[in-house]
Amino acid sequence: MNLFDTLDNKRKNINLSEKKKIKIYVCGITPYSESHIGHAMSAVIFDTLRKYLLANKQNVIYVQNFTDIDDKLIQAAEENNSDIKTISTKFINKHLSALSKLNVLKPDYSPKATEEIKEMINMIQTLISKGIAYEIDGDCFFRVGKFETYGKLSKRNFDEMLAGARIEIDSRKENPMDFALWKTKTGNEPGWESPWGEGRPGWHIECSAMSMKYLGQNIDIHGGGRDLIFPHHENEIAQSEAFTNNPPFSNIWMHNGLINLKSEKMSKSLGNIITIDHLLNKFSAAAIRMFFISGNYKNPLEYNTDLIAANERAIMRLKNTSQLKSSENVDHLNTSIFIKNFHDAMQSDLNTSMALGTIFELSKAINQANTQNINIKKAQEDLNNLLDILGININEDQINEKKANFDKVDEQWIKSQIELRNQYRKSKNFSEADAIRKELLSKGVSLLDSKDGTEWTMQ
Ligand SMILES: [Zn+2]
Numbered sequence: 001m002n003l004f005d006t007l008d009n010k011r012k013n014i015n016l017s018e019k020k021k022i023k024i025y026v027c028g029i030t031p032y033s034e035s036h037i038g039h040a041m042s043a044v045i046f047d048t049l050r051k052y053l054l055a056n057k058q059n060v061i062y063v064q065n066f067t068d069i070d071d072k073l074i075q076a077a078e079e080n081n082s083d084i085k086t087i088s089t090k091f092i093n094k095h096l097s098a099l100s101k102l103n104v105l106k107p108d109y110s111p112k113a114t115e116e117i118k119e120m121i122n123m124i125q126t127l128i129s130k131g132i133a134y135e136i137d138g139d140c141f142f143r144v145g146k147f148e149t150y151g152k153l154s155k156r157n158f159d160e161m162l163a164g165a166r167i168e169i170d171s172r173k174e175n176p177m178d179f180a181l182w183k184t185k186t187g188n189e190p191g192w193e194s195p196w197g198e199g200r201p202g203w204h205i206e207c208s209a210m211s212m213k214y215l216g217q218n219i220d221i222h223g224g225g226r227d228l229i230f231p232h233h234e235n236e237i238a239q240s241e242a243f244t245n246n247p248p249f250s251n252i253w254m255h256n257g258l259i260n261l262k263s264e265k266m267s268k269s270l271g272n273i274i275t276i277d278h279l280l281n282k283f284s285a286a287a288i289r290m291f292f293i294s295g296n297y298k299n300p301l302e303y304n305t306d307l308i309a310a311n312e313r314a315i316m317r318l319k320n321t322s323q324l325k326s327s328e329n330v331d332h333l334n335t336s337i338f339i340k341n342f343h344d345a346m347q348s349d350l351n352t353s354m355a356l357g358t359i360f361e362l363s364k365a366i367n368q369a370n371t372q373n374i375n376i377k378k379a380q381e382d383l384n385n386l387l388d389i390l391g392i393n394i395n396e397d398q399i400n401e402k403k404a405n406f407d408k409v410d411e412q413w414i415k416s417q418i419e420l421r422n423q424y425r426k427s428k429n430f431s432e433a434d435a436i437r438k439e440l441l442s443k444g445v446s447l448l449d450s451k452d453g454t455e456w457t458m459q
Helices: 037-055 071-079 084-101 117-129 158-164 203-215 226-244 276-280 285-292 305-322 336-347 352-371 377-389 411-426 430-442
Strands: 002-005 010-013 021-026 059-064 133-136 139-142 179-184 199-201 219-225 250-256 259-261 445-450 453-458
Touching (some): 002 250, 021 037, 037 084, 037 250, 037 276, 037 285, 037 377, 059 203, 084 276, 117 133, 117 139, 117 179, 117 199, 158 226, 179 203, 226 250, 285 305, 305 352, 305 377, 336 352, 352 377, 411 453, 430 445
Parallel strands (some): 021 059, 021 219
Antiparallel strands (some): 179 199, 445 453
């Protein structure tokens, strides 16, 4: 099998016949708000890789962290008059429950940054003793100029890096590119004891320390979204390889494209978030997974509910095929070419779109064979097995006709009806409000009122 490595800018081989350990680290979320479908897409892509390796009897060890201490969390705690632990616990639990609905396997290890501080301090101490990091007034910085190949992952020179990064202005730094490894405690934010006084780790050092603790100095695949290439992964490489003197930190750097909403990156700061639960209320997990892997994982994917509805219909057709009553003929449909093409596609840099194409061809062949009275039992099992490898469960109970016809329901109209109903409720005209609720229900749309407003779901 080969996978594209961002660092060497080429595909690299993974030998599936060796049955050796495959160590994978994928950067996790900062749990300060509800996870959005960009997080879900990345999780599904790496889960598909993991499921494929497991289907090939590989001994995969999969680690994904939670960055449960960070500026955004401190800010969220302040804004909500809460504390960091309460907020991170709430959103970690929501995240895990959403991913489990999407049939994403739990990582073998899910370390939290706040529980691994000792390892981070140890790394920073070593980097300082090697002269690759320095301390000023309780803050520690990585001396970027001391790591000769800095910029090798993102392929940027210093000027480009300066222009492209949100550099923390700090006149104490030797070089504006030097990045924080440890931040001294200010105000009420949480702090941990360290040789440099009370403080907290920088984001980048967290992943290096956790990856090394659970997987050792060298791993096979380090993954994440393309937006993490610079500075996060660039910095991870620099501090990890400077610490171990034993490159490569990761053999393959695998990056997924991001999900766009009207050509814009989805992010909380842009205010264009669609949460995972919102999507799961409208479509089956099977259709969502199929949508996420319908293109090349390295490319951006445009969020499009019409396309997800089309995937929902495709799932229903596959389900029908898998439930056809087979003849008892001794003559069986030969599926070997479909199975071979599926594996060839998956082993060619995780070409899931081609793998899905093969599944649809197999489905078509089964339908055709059935009309010719050929035995399709074994072929139906093969179809299910291939879908299983992709984590697509066509038998989940969330699949139904109404979801498949989602694109024929006018989302704008639903929203306007909800708006109208809210006006009636405000003016205490409950019979009119209830009439709207019933009409929506007759079209398969059910409403859920909460203090944050009214959410709607397809039944
Ligand atoms: Zn990371």
